[in-house]
Amino acid sequence: MANLHRGEIEARLDGTAYRLVLTLGALAELESAFGDEDMLALAARFERGRLSSRDCVKIIAAGLRGAGAEITDDDVARMTADGGVAGFVDIVARLLTATFGGGSADAASEGPAAGGGGGEARGPFPGTT
Numbered sequence: 001m002a003n004l005h006r007g008e009i010e011a012r013l014d015g016t017a018y019r020l021v022l023t024l025g026a027l028a029e030l031e032s033a034f035g036d037e038d039m040l041a042l043a044a045r046f047e048r049g050r051l052s053s054r055d056c057v058k059i060i061a062a063g064l065r066g067a068g069a070e071i072t073d074d075d076v077a078r079m080t081a082d083g084g085v086a087g088f089v090d091i092v093a094r095l096l097t098a099t100f101g102g103g104s105a106d107a108a109s110e111g112p113a114a115g116g117g118g119g120e121a122r123g124p125f126p127g128t129t
Helices: 024-034 039-047 053-066 073-077 085-100 105-109
Strands: 008-013 016-021
Touching (some): 008 085, 016 053, 024 039, 024 053, 053 073, 053 085
Antiparallel strands (some): 008 016
């Protein structure tokens, strides 16, 4: 079970429950992948609420690796999520909320990708849904 106090979430990918967490190492990986200088620049990038599907793959893969999964970005790109594309958006939103804050614990722990049937995806930052 995911521990929200440690920034963990649970998500279903390819019908399997996974734990995801953006550890310091995972954040460093994302800083490098996105060409950001530091965590503040990375957070500002995510706060804009405009992420490509490539960005989502990198964020989900980093979260899975942060939780100990041995998985590549290409593996994640071939996975399916409950709810389709909206399910992937929900996973990213909940993971970013759990990591950087900006939402309630319920928003980070529930949702269609977590199996909570929470309806629409919740955005971690103002201006996103």
